[in-house]
Amino acid sequence: MRTILYIIQKEFLQVFRNRAMLPIIFILPIVQLIILVNAATFEMKHIRLSVVDLDLSSTSRGLISKFEGSPFYQIKQFSFSYHEAENQMQHGKVDMILNIPRGFEKKLLIENCVKVQFIVNAINGASAGLCNAYATMILMDYNRQIIAENKTISAMVLPQNILTDYSYWYNPKLNYKTYMVPGILVLLVTIIGLLLSGMNIVREKEIGTIEQINVTPINKIQFIAGKLTPFWIIAIFELAFGLSLGKLIFNIPMEGNLWLIFISAAVYLFVILSFGLLISTVTNTQQQAMLVSFFFMVVFILMSGLFTSIESMPQWAQTLDKLNPLMYFIRIMRMVLLKGSGFNDISRHFWALVIYAAGILTLAVWRYRKVA
Amino acid sequence: MNRFWAFVTKEFYHIIRDYRTLLILFGLPAIQLLLFGYVITNEIKDAKIAIYDPSKDVVTRKISDKILSSGYFILERNLSHVSEAGDAFRYGEVNLVLVYEPDFAQKLEKTGKAHIQIIGDASDPNTANMLVNYASGIINNYLISINSEKLPYQIIPEVRMMYNGELKGVFMFVPGLMAMLLTLISALMTSLAITKEKELGTMELLLVSPLRPGQIIIGKVFPYVFLAFIDAIIIIIIGNTVFGVPVRGSVFLLLAESLLYICMALSLGILISSITSSQQIAMMISLVALMLPTILLSGFIFPIENMPWILQVLCYMMPPKYFISIIKSIMLQGNSLVFVWKETLVVIGFTTVFLVMSVKKFNVRLA
Numbered sequence: 001m002r003t004i005l006y007i008i009q010k011e012f013l014q015v016f017r018n019r020a021m022l023p024i025i026f027i028l029p030i031v032q033l034i035i036l037v038n039a040a041t042f043e044m045k046h047i048r049l050s051v052v053d054l055d056l057s058s059t060s061r062g063l064i065s066k067f068e069g070s071p072f073y074q075i076k077q078f079s080f081s082y083h084e085a086e087n088q089m090q091h092g093k094v095d096m097i098l099n100i101p102r103g104f105e106k107k108l109l110i111e112n113c114v115k116v117q118f119i120v121n122a123i124n125g126a127s128a129g130l131c132n133a134y135a136t137m138i139l140m141d142y143n144r145q146i147i148a149e150n151k152t153i154s155a156m157v158l159p160q161n162i163l164t165d166y167s168y169w170y171n172p173k174l175n176y177k178t179y180m181v182p183g184i185l186v187l188l189v190t191i192i193g194l195l196l197s198g199m200n201i202v203r204e205k206e207i208g209t210i211e212q213i214n215v216t217p218i219n220k221i222q223f224i225a226g227k228l229t230p231f232w233i234i235a236i237f238e239l240a241f242g243l244s245l246g247k248l249i250f251n252i253p254m255e256g257n258l259w260l261i262f263i264s265a266a267v268y269l270f271v272i273l274s275f276g277l278l279i280s281t282v283t284n285t286q287q288q289a290m291l292v293s294f295f296f297m298v299v300f301i302l303m304s305g306l307f308t309s310i311e312s313m314p315q316w317a318q319t320l321d322k323l324n325p326l327m328y329f330i331r332i333m334r335m336v337l338l339k340g341s342g343f344n345d346i347s348r349h350f351w352a353l354v355i356y357a358a359g360i361l362t363l364a365v366w367r368y369r370k371v372a
Numbered sequence: 373m374n375r376f377w378a379f380v381t382k383e384f385y386h387i388i389r390d391y392r393t394l395l396i397l398f399g400l401p402a403i404q405l406l407l408f409g410y411v412i413t414n415e416i417k418d419a420k421i422a423i424y425d426p427s428k429d430v431v432t433r434k435i436s437d438k439i440l441s442s443g444y445f446i447l448e449r450n451l452s453h454v455s456e457a458g459d460a461f462r463y464g465e466v467n468l469v470l471v472y473e474p475d476f477a478q479k480l481e482k483t484g485k486a487h488i489q490i491i492g493d494a495s496d497p498n499t500a501n502m503l504v505n506y507a508s509g510i511i512n513n514y515l516i517s518i519n520s521e522k523l524p525y526q527i528i529p530e531v532r533m534m535y536n537g538e539l540k541g542v543f544m545f546v547p548g549l550m551a552m553l554l555t556l557i558s559a560l561m562t563s564l565a566i567t568k569e570k571e572l573g574t575m576e577l578l579l580v581s582p583l584r585p586g587q588i589i590i591g592k593v594f595p596y597v598f599l600a601f602i603d604a605i606i607i608i609i610i611g612n613t614v615f616g617v618p619v620r621g622s623v624f625l626l627l628a629e630s631l632l633y634i635c636m637a638l639s640l641g642i643l644i645s646s647i648t649s650s651q652q653i654a655m656m657i658s659l660v661a662l663m664l665p666t667i668l669l670s671g672f673i674f675p676i677e678n679m680p681w682i683l684q685v686l687c688y689m690m691p692p693k694y695f696i697s698i699i700k701s702i703m704l705q706g707n708s709l710v711f712v713w714k715e716t717l718v719v720i721g722f723t724t725v726f727l728v729m730s731v732k733k734f735n736v737r738l739a
Contacts, residue, residue: 018653020653021652021653021656024657024660025656029660032661032665035686036665038680038683039668039683039687040673044675044678045677045678046678047677048677063527090707092697092701092705092711095677108527113528114527115529115530116529117529117530117531117532118529118530118531119531120532120534121534121535122533122534122535123544123700123704125544126502129502130501130502133505133509136509136529136531139527139529146527163485163488164490164508164512165488165489165490166489166490166491166492166504166508167489167492168492168497168500168501169458169461169491169492169493169494170493170494170495171494171495171500172494174501175497176497179496184664187664188660188664191659191660191663191664192660195655195656195659195660199651203651203652206571206572206651207571283392284392285390285393286564286651287390287393287564287565287651288390290564290655290659291396291397291400292396294400294556294659294663295396295403297663298404298552298663299404301667302408302411303407303411309419309467309498309499311417311418311419311420312416312417312418312419313411314410317407317410317411331464334496335495339464339493339495340462341463341464344463346464
């Protein structure tokens with residue numbers, strides 16, 4: 001036990017004496033958390049709209065004023081040529097074109113049915129989908145209003161009406177920050193933890209100091225435990241600090257039991273740190289270790305379900321995702337913090353992490369050889 | 373000049389003989405692109421829903437059918453009581469709950485009105501918002517279809533999705549992944565290569581050699597220009613052949629812009645290495661400081677226009693943002709240099725600034 005304590009002491013000294021590392025470990029992630037949380041939103045505001053109104057009737061103007069009144073749209077430009085509007089889109093100056101054809105009003109009154117065109121810049125598929133949904137909603141609204149204004153027919157309209165109301169549970173205002181703070185915090189802690197541990201042993205290999213440890217009586221388990229514990233403490237501390245900041249600055253809800261969060265975090269960090277040590281033992285240079293960690297980190301992050309939903313991935317990818325520790329922990333964070341889930345709700349994710357931790361720790365210890 | 377080439381050759385050998393790094397360097401972009409191209413979509417598909425349907429009549433069944441056959445939703449379970457909705461959400465098995473009011477069809481027939489409640493799990497607001505929109509859209513369509521003959525004055529939207537008709541997620545990810553990989557690989561690899569010489573002490577040997585400092589730096593960086601460029605080509609080829617991401621503009625321009633961007637990232641790497649002395653710090657700076665901002669502040673996943681203005685200002689200081697918009701513009705919109713010259717100038721500007729700063733910081737003497 002004393003041996004482990006000595007290694008822990010050595011590692012701590014190494015971290016805290018490195019003046020350049022300290023701000024990177026402690027300040028940078030917090031700054032990033034505060035800044036980046038604001039960036040992660042799909043909420044659409046100010047969609048830049050170009051209007052091509054060839055009809056210039058009261059009906060077409062009514063429709064345009066509906067768009068003007070909507071908080072989602074911002075009319076950038078009116079023109080009389082579709083070609084010109086499309087040119088603006090090509091230049092990336094507008095996101096959507098509303099094209100009202102000539103004879104719009106007449107056709108509506110005579111033929112009872114008319115088309116307007118929405119042309120959406122769809123390079124970002126998700127935004128385009130939302131943009132289209134909002135526009136359709138505005139149009140349907142306007143359509144209903146026209147019908148209502150025409151008294152003679154409004155009496156007979158919609159004999160059967162299904163009213164849909166929606167409610168958003170756990171986050172009625174759809175505040176993206178409450179969702180992103182825990183998520184991004186986990187990402188940051190993961191990045192720091194994986195890098196610190198991933199670089200650790202391989203650095204000693206590269207500099208040659210590993211030889212000195214190899215000839216000491218320290219055994220494998222003591223060595224790995226001594227290497228893991230300091231980073232584990234740093235990461236837990238960072239998580240706690242980030243959560244408190246999230247509570248203070250963004251007022252994120254904490255519905256569930258915080259112990260549940262920290263116990264899961266403890267297990268999760270074992271997974272990540274052992275993973276880092278495993279990388280460290282199988283690579284020869286820091287460069288390699290870094291590339292490997294980078295690869296796994298990007299895969300873990302983008303498949304974690306934080307930015308895109310897991311259900312829409314193909315089945316094989318969802319199966320593959322079972323190997324992604326980040327996915328489990330982000331789910332646990334979200335469930336406990338936002339929905340107040342109890343241990344029964346998260347138990348399957350929790351046990352998955354426990355098994356993962358046990359497996360990968362064994363692998364790391366087994367793979368580490370006390371030879372150069 | 374001969375000395376310089378000898379040095380470059382040495383660097384090439386260094387890299388090529390380290391077959392592991394080489395494998396990772398080329399395997400990594402390919403695997404990631406393949407993985408993400410198939411896996412990551414912003415579209416909603418197979419979201420799990422629970423339905424509470426106390427009346428179980430013709431109309432509710434028809435609506436449920438419509439919703440379940442849309443491809444967006446699959447039925448996870450039927451609730452026997454409304455209060456189960458909370459449990460289902462907390463257990464995390466469903467994203468959306470649909471609640472019909474009792475005697476649905478009867479009420480619709482008699483009073484002309486019936487209620488459906490759609491409850492979204494907004495602990496993930498992005499998904500919840502989209503799901504609720506889709507579900508209410510489907511119900512609305514059904515409503516229109518049962519009333520269709522009686523509805524006068526219809527305005528029908530005709531939607532055209534420009535540049536990406538099928539709303540494929542890959543179209544976003546190819547430019548984004550390219551920017552991310554090129555930034556990280558180029559900036560990281562160079563900063564590590566140079567700090568490694570410092571750490572191992574071999575930098576001293578180089579500095580006392582007849583090579584000038586500028587030559588040493590260029591010599592160290594040169595192979596990475598080459599490697600990163602190959603990576604860029606791999607990404608474009610896979611994107612095109614496997615996922616059908618078109619290159620509508622000039623291929624030559626695309627490659628030239630990539631090369632320019634690689635130079636920018638490399639000069640950033642040089643700058644990082646000139647202000648740090650250990651690989652660990654160089655790497656932490658490049659990864660911790662660069663990774664999340666390149667993902668989040670570049671328009672890769674989240675559109676920049678939606679961010680608060682202060683963040684937008686920050687986005688304008690991120691080189692990847694410009695590269696991503698250049699790439700999108702050339703590949704997807706088929707634009708020429710006339711459309712992207714401003715962004716190109718900005719990238720050139722960044723390169724110059726980083727280079728000038730690192731030349732000023734560069735020390736011929738160590739420690």
